[in-house]
Amino acid sequence: MDQKILSDLGDYLLAQREEIIGEWLRAVEQNPDISSVDHLKDKEELRDHLPELCQNLAELLKSPQSNQNRAEVSRAARVHGRYRWRQGYRLEEVIRETSIIRIIISHNWLDAYARKVPKFDGGTRRAAENIIHQAVDDVISDSAEQFAEEQLKSTSHLNSQLGDALAELRQQKAAANAANNAKDRFLAMLSHELRTPLNPILLWANAKLAETQTAPSLKEDIQMVRRNAELEASLIDDLLDVARIRGGKLQLHLQLSDAAALFRDALEMIKAESVRKQLEVHVELSATNHRVIVDRARIEQVFWNVLKNAQKFTPERGTISIRSFNEGQEKLLFQDHRHRKRN
Numbered sequence: 001m002d003q004k005i006l007s008d009l010g011d012y013l014l015a016q017r018e019e020i021i022g023e024w025l026r027a028v029e030q031n032p033d034i035s036s037v038d039h040l041k042d043k044e045e046l047r048d049h050l051p052e053l054c055q056n057l058a059e060l061l062k063s064p065q066s067n068q069n070r071a072e073v074s075r076a077a078r079v080h081g082r083y084r085w086r087q088g089y090r091l092e093e094v095i096r097e098t099s100i101i102r103i104i105i106s107h108n109w110l111d112a113y114a115r116k117v118p119k120f121d122g123g124t125r126r127a128a129e130n131i132i133h134q135a136v137d138d139v140i141s142d143s144a145e146q147f148a149e150e151q152l153k154s155t156s157h158l159n160s161q162l163g164d165a166l167a168e169l170r171q172q173k174a175a176a177n178a179a180n181n182a183k184d185r186f187l188a189m190l191s192h193e194l195r196t197p198l199n200p201i202l203l204w205a206n207a208k209l210a211e212t213q214t215a216p217s218l219k220e221d222i223q224m225v226r227r228n229a230e231l232e233a234s235l236i237d238d239l240l241d242v243a244r245i246r247g248g249k250l251q252l253h254l255q256l257s258d259a260a261a262l263f264r265d266a267l268e269m270i271k272a273e274s275v276r277k278q279l280e281v282h283v284e285l286s287a288t289n290h291r292v293i294v295d296r297a298r299i300e301q302v303f304w305n306v307l308k309n310a311q312k313f314t315p316e317r318g319t320i321s322i323r324s325f326n327e328g329q330e331k332l333l334f335q336d337h338r339h340r341k342r343n
Contacts, residue, residue, distance in 0.1 A: 002119065002124045005117060005119055005120050005124050006061045006062070006064070006124065006127065006128055006131075007061065007062045008117070009061050009110075009113055009117075009120065009128055010057070010058035010059065010060075010061035010062045011058065011062075012113050012116075013054060013057060013058055013061070013105065013109060013113075014054060014055065014058040016109065016112075017050075017051060017054040017055075020050075020054060020101075020104060020105065020109060021047055021050045021051065021054070023104055023108070024047075024050060024100060024101055024104055025043055025046060025047060027100050027104065028046065028097050028100060029046075031096070031097075031100070033092075033093070033096055034093045034096055034097055035093075036087065036088055036089045036090060036093050039087070039088055040087060045087065048080065048083055049076055049077075049079065049080035049083070050101070052076045053073075053076060053101070053139065056069060056072050056073045056076060056135070057105070057131075057132065057135055059072070060073070060131055060135055061128065061131055064127070064131050070135075070138070073135055073138050073139060073142075074138060074142045076139075077138065077139040077140075077141075077142035077143040077146070078142050078143065078145075078146040079146075080094075080139070080143045080146075081094060081142065081143035081144060081145065081146030081147040081149075081150070082146050082147070082150055084143070084147060085146075085147050085150035085151060085154075086150075089147075091144060091147055091148065091151075094140075094143055094144060094147050095140055095144055098136060098139050098140045098143065099136070099140070101136065102132065102133065102136040105132055106129055106132050106133065110125065110128060110129065110132075191236050191237070194232075194236045195233060195236055198229050198232055198233050198236075201225070201226075201229045202226060202229050202230070202233075205222050205223075205225050205226035205229065206226065208222050209222055209223065209226070224268055224269070224271075227265055227268065227269055228269055231269060231300070231301070231304065234297045234298075234300075234301055235301070237297075238301070252295040252298065253295050253296075253297075254293050254294060254295055255293065255294075255295075255296065256291060256292075256293055257291075257292055257293070257294055257296050257299070258290050258291065259290040259291075259292045259294070259299070259324070259332055259334075260285045260287075260290040260324065261290075262294075262296060262299055262300045262303060263285070263303050263322075263324070263334065265300060266300050266303035266304040266307055267281070267283065267303075267307060269304055270304065270307045270308060270311060273308075273311050274311060274320075277311065277314070277316045277317070277318075278316055278317045279311065279314060279316075279317070279318055279319065279320055280318075280319040280320070281319075281320045281321075281322070282319065282320070282321040282322070283321075283322050283323075284321070284322070284323040284324070285323070285324045286323060286324060286325055287324040287325050287326045287332055287333075288326055289326055289332065290324065290332060292332055303334075306334075306336065307320075307322075307336075310322075310336050310338055313338065314338045314339075318338060318339055319338070319339035320336060320337075320338055320339075321336065321337045321338075321339070322334060322335070322336045322337075323335055
């Protein structure tokens, strides 16, 4: 081995550094297995470690036994691994791109130097190849190790963030459950308080309806009062429905009913507002079959809501038309239509 020729080889590679880097850039950019280069803004990001690597190789060829030179190779490789992680590279790409520099130097440029220096053969060339291969192996090993450490740190950080997010989510869920429980207690208390004044009204209405001396015209008015009080009680029950639905405890009391009669009861409840707005209400219950299996209180509430909306969005002296009809043998439909005010 001729150390003088190895030293001159180091100077030669250093002098040809920009050409070596240019050849490496083209090879990496054309390699379909290294796609992360497409995300880099410029070539300076891609070639970040190469000038220093060429410098380190030149120094190693001049002083193969120098621990300082090997330490510099290791340091630069770790910086490169950290940098590539931040750039979004994959680990296999870090290894692959470093392997390309091995091929370029150990084949192309050692051949070029051998043509220039005929004495560069035999043991001297093998020594140069060993130094280059060892240096590249160290670069691959150290950069990959640093890359993996960065990946592990990032994963640990993400796991920590995930743990914090899950803890916060559990706290929010506990707070939401506490708020829901408080709401359920409030609704139960509110339901009780709202029911209290309705009970004597219903007792009075039932008592008056039971008296034989109550005039028929007065009984009609009392029946309307009772229906509205019963509807109010039903609405109070609806305050608790949200909690019942969430807990899977909502029950429907289904029974065979006359939908036409339930509709007329709901219509009677909104009669006063129709009179106030001078609305004409045309009802055509033309369905041949009004028999349905429903929860009477809830379907009556549906009718009441629909009719109240019709009243709300119909101008004064307007007309509301409602009709019922059957669609097939198993469907009963109600349809409303609103008209503008009359001249």
